[in-house]
Amino acid sequence: METTPIVSMRGITKRFGGVTALEAVDLDAYSGEVLAIVGDNGAGKSTLIKILTGVYQPTGGNIELDGEPLVMNSHSDAIEKGIDAVYQTLALADHLDPAANMFLGSELTTSLLGFSMLDNARMRLETERVLKERLGVTLKSLDVPTESLSGGQRQAVAIARAVYHADLRVLVMDEPTAALGPQETARTLSLIETLKEQDLAIILISHSLDDVFAVSDRIQVMRRGRRVGSVMTPDTTREEVLGMIVGGTKAA
Template sequence: MLEKNSQLLQVIHLRKNFGAIQAVKDVSFDIAPAEIVAIVGDNGAGKSTVAKVISGAYRRDGGEMLWNGGPYEPHEPDDARDIGIETMYQDLALVNDLDAAGNIFLNREPTRRLFRFLPLLDHKQMRERSAELLRRVKIELPSYDRPVRQLSGGQRQATAIGRILLSERARLIIMDEPTAALGVQEQRKVLELIRNLSDHGMAVMIISHNLEHVFTVSQRVIVLRGGEVAGIVSTAEVQKQDVVSLIMGGGA
């Protein structure tokens, strides 16, 4: 067991309602630094809601969260980003007409001054820095100056990752179904990427329906059912069938 204060994130008796719907009734779990944790559960189990409360998109109705042992109360996603929690949403939130470098630097563009008064986006610098960021996690994009609408699903995802890596603060990356829309080859790359992120000291919380992927990449699996924790298991110590039973409510 890790000491309490060595945890990166602690979620304690979390609760979130939407009117009469109790999306999250009572969810507690920890994430250690650089740990890869999977969240699984049937449709409607509360996975995305938990992720959105952690990432500051929703305000919780009960319970508490601790970040590095101190109180964590995000009011908006920027509060999460400021302390190092980055979220990759399923739609990736990319601007299709912009190139990869433009997306990675969106709203954070470096400018150089032309004739001292006309600010110019420094595209060369943005492309070089983008490529350098992605090389760190062993990703090569074929092009940094083509609109991202022309890139494959995996390359678009790599672009979203580049955005996250630009924030040097990132300590926890939340991914909601990152492999769902990808081909088999690119799915494998995403799993590799998740391991690379962890090797670079980042914890990853991955929500996935694919138990094959979950068992390949994660150290622990948190099973949600009906807004509650049905079980938390070490991937090395259980079989897929055990996790399926927890998801379905048949016991471990």
């Protein structure tokens, strides 16, 4: 693991009108590390990673990429910098096949007799290649609507789309196993290991301490908009993490 983070968030605050969703939160993401973010509902996990992925702009604080200030105005700014996210909802076009989903909005074209047309053959080959080479996933058929795939396969397509950007460096996964059965959960966790070996920084938001303890290297605990802990996974226990999630003091 490298010692310099790819991205650092410092003192991030986010207010929605009168609601303070985040208060002075720090986060560091390292190449080849799986960072789990845990915390109760409403703790600020999703808001924090939406700021990291350019979806929201912070009310205060700053972000650095490779030690340089990073200001993002949109999600596409983040993608351009190699930071992307896969959400539980996956945002796939279910009626389209996996290749169409991989290239949604950035279709490959070829020119024939001066006309530009979709290069379906190449998009399919590229989809097959990225799924196999980057994720170790082979689909039985690529000639099916994405809605007919299993939850884990659909997720692989969504992840493939994110990693297809050759310079992807930070991948955020918000509750990737929430809708999956045990077998598909195991596949998703091994997929996370595969991406980690490719030196990506993985940020895993999860309510499942089983998943968190299975794949993470470090755990950042959020409570009521604050970071209340950041511990190396091998050095902690479920009890300790649960204690940080609910807090040592009585709820106000």
